Amino acid sequence: MSKRILIVEDQEDNRRILRDLLTNVGFELIEATTGEEGVRLAERNRPDLILMDVQMPVLDGHEATQRIKSQPELRSIPIIVVTSYALSGDEAKAMAAGADAYVAKPFSPRALLAAIRRFLPDPAG
Numbered sequence: 101m102s103k104r105i106l107i108v109e110d111q112e113d114n115r116r117i118l119r120d121l122l123t124n125v126g127f128e129l130i131e132a133t134t135g136e137e138g139v140r141l142a143e144r145n146r147p148d149l150i151l152m153d154v155q156m157p158v159l160d161g162h163e164a165t166q167r168i169k170s171q172p173e174l175r176s177i178p179i180i181v182v183t184s185y186a187l188s189g190d191e192a193k194a195m196a197a198g199a200d201a202y203v204a205k206p207f208s209p210r211a212l213l214a215a216i217r218r219f220l221p222d223p224a225g
Contacts, residue, residue, distance in 0.1 A: 103220045104128045106147035108138030108164060109182075110156045114205070118151060118182075121209050127220075135159030139167045142174055149219050154183040154194065162197040169198030178219040182207065 105127050109115045115131055122129055130145050132138035136159045142150060150168065154161035161181060168174050181194040184205040191202040201215050 102126055102128045103148040103222075104130060104145065105216070105220075106130045106132065106138065106141055106145065106150045108132045108135060108141075108150060108156070108161065109153040110134060111153075114153070121212070122216075125213065127216075135161060135164030138164050142168050142177065143171070146174070147177060149216060150177055150179045151182050151216075152179050152199070154181060154190075162193065165194070165197045165199055180215050180219075182212065 105122060107115055107118050107129060109118065109131070110133050119129060119131070130141055130147055132141050135156050138150070138152065139159070152161040152165055161183065165179050165181070168177065168179065178200040179198065180201040180203060181199040182203045182205060183190070194202050201218065203212050203215050
């Protein structure tokens, strides 16, 4: 059974880039376009990993991360913040919200896959 990744990203172009990269290496994807939808899909689908954007309308990625990590049954799901909001202190803010890793956009596909493989070594496993 392939590993499932939940992508929480409001920009279609960014979702498409992630979709192309991750399906090509064997991951199954679930996609959310808002932080609220991301929390709901995490609760419903229990993905193996979450890629979380920060800048989203209504519920930002930090708050969505906090809501997911506050639930005991979801707490162990690794969350990688993938964001263009990469100013000084932003990585610390993401980690304080409960993120397990941080990748700044634009990212190299190799760097993102390396971060994912820290938590999910084998997409097919």
